[in-house]
Amino acid sequence: MFSHQKYEKQYYLPPTLSYDWVKKETVEKAPTWCSVDLRDGNQALPIPMNLDEKLKMFQLLVDIGFKEIEVAFPAASETEFKLVRTLIDNNMIPDDVTIMVITQAREHIIRRTFEAIEGAPRAIVHLYNSTSEAQRRQVFKKSKEEIKQIAVNGAVLVKELAEQTEGNFYFQYSPESFPGTEVDYALDICNSVLDIWKPTPDHKAIINIPTTVEIAMPHVFASQIEYMHKNLVYRDAVTLSIHPHNDRGCGVSDAEFGVLAGADRVEGTLFGIGERTGNVDLITLAMNMYSQGYDPGLNFSNLDQIRTKYEELTRIKVHERQPYSGDLVFTAFSGSHQDAISKGMKYRKENKIEKWDVPYIPVDPADLGRNYQTDVIRINSQSGKGGIGYILETNYGIKLPYKMNEAMSYFAKNVSDQSNKELSAEEIYQVFKEQYVDFQPYFQLIDYEFHKGEKQEVTLTLLKDNQHVVIQGEGNGSLDAISNALKKHFDIDYALEVYEQQSLGTDSIADSCAQIGISLQGHMYWGAGIDEDILMASVYALVVAVNRLIAYQANEQE
Structure with missing residues (x-):
């Protein structure tokens, strides 16, 4: 029978004395x-x-x-x-x-x-x-x-x-x-x-x-x-x-x-x-x-x-939550925790901080031989944009715009929720590629050629409905010309609001990753492109973003 009444105090207090230990703060x-x-x-x-x-x-x-x-x-x-x-x-x-x-x-x-x-x-x-x-x-x-x-x-x-x-x-x-x-x-x-x-x-x-x-x-x-x-x-x-x-x-x-x-x-x-x-x-x-x-x-x-x-x-397994030594003790799955850790790590790097003061992590995991990339932030259905962005940036050098990072987090969390498992860095990267690099269900860019004129002119070859389609456009620059060609052909009038890019390596032949966000009637549509040539990366990103816009319109009409 579960009854507290069969227990009583068994310890002994010492004779009265003035205790000094309570005045001390910590073990020095x-x-x-x-x-x-x-x-x-x-x-x-x-x-x-x-x-x-x-x-x-x-x-x-x-x-x-x-x-x-x-x-x-x-x-x-x-x-x-x-x-x-x-x-x-x-x-x-x-x-x-x-x-x-x-x-x-x-x-x-x-x-x-x-x-x-x-x-x-x-x-x-x-x-x-x-x-x-x-x-x-x-x-x-x-x-x-x-x-x-x-x-x-x-x-x-x-x-x-x-x-x-x-x-x-x-x-x-x-x-x-x-x-x-x-x-x-x-x-x-x-x-x-x-x-x-x-x-x-x-x-x-x-x-x-x-x-x-x-x-x-x-x-x-x-x-x-x-x-x-x-x-x-x-x-x-x-x-x-x-x-x-x-x-x-x-x-x-x-x-x-x-x-x-x-x-x-x-x-x-x-x-x-x-x-x-x-x-x-x-x-x-x-x-x-x-x-x-x-x-x-x-x-x-x-x-x-x-x-x-x-x-x-x-032959004894150390518990995953054992302080300092467990597999998961430096790991954040919670979205808000991940966001704070990610910002704290960034602040520490940008300001060259020597003393350790990162939110939610009492000691530097690296001091114990742990790995920032695999131990600190891990992704499941409870995670948020900060953690997913941290994984992509830390492991692959891809730094997403804030709103794109938020959108990416919903895709990743949905995959984790549906599969009922934690996602590895590789799996997160695959979600990113599927949704923002390789997403081209309505058309693909096969080739493009620029022409000289008062403005930048371009001829694009698209693959649409298994057929090659040639379209043309002009603009104030290369990307603007390609964007105008797509707007005219698909009869859409979006605004190119966000354009960011970063190198994915340190040498001269490293790939670049471009991210583009276009907006129409209050909705943002995102795309990413990866290529050695920054213009090609930007074009690929724009193609994905327009595909996403068309996909959204198609779903709205159903």
């Missing part, structure tokens, strides 16, 4: 990033990565710029143990990278963990045990003091084995299931562990606060973190870390608020892969900083390649 300095893809992310995969895939993932994380990487739970499986040994024995850990291994606060697991990391150049031993009221009562059936003693005993053994094992070791403790733990009790356990380890500013310990299951709003978590931040012992010798999950969909907010509240370090995964709804997405966090003008310390300039590699190794 990157925290220490720790990727947990190889452990926390991997354990959530339907098909966990094998050893070779894990080694490739480790290298991917190094290439991105992570300096701390949780690689394994060595006591969990032989593959996990072997990964750690492979990295150490083959000197695969860069000098500036620290690996991390995780262990429960249980003696045989801790001992197996130290067997795995013997000889490590730099390794963090991550000790944890669950502390929440629900787990104490339901799972362990132990008192607060007994749960605390588990953490203390684990801390003692970790310290002893570190002194007996070759390697360079740092310690981390997590009160797992923190959101359901009384905050002052969690603080007491963490301080008790720190009293065992006695960290120094030159050899810090890490206290990691996980939102193992997210059960409260982000401001509650921030308040809890600030309480921990202000009350931890050895604070100048402690790195305060957070490990947000995403059960309420607020993992990113938890992380950002947590850093504002005093956290120095964030654990998470690429694309947010993790148990249930996942871990916090470190790409989103880093790019949020980047979009505000701050250096996140991670490099996502080839994000498409990172995503492809990640999907290959994890």
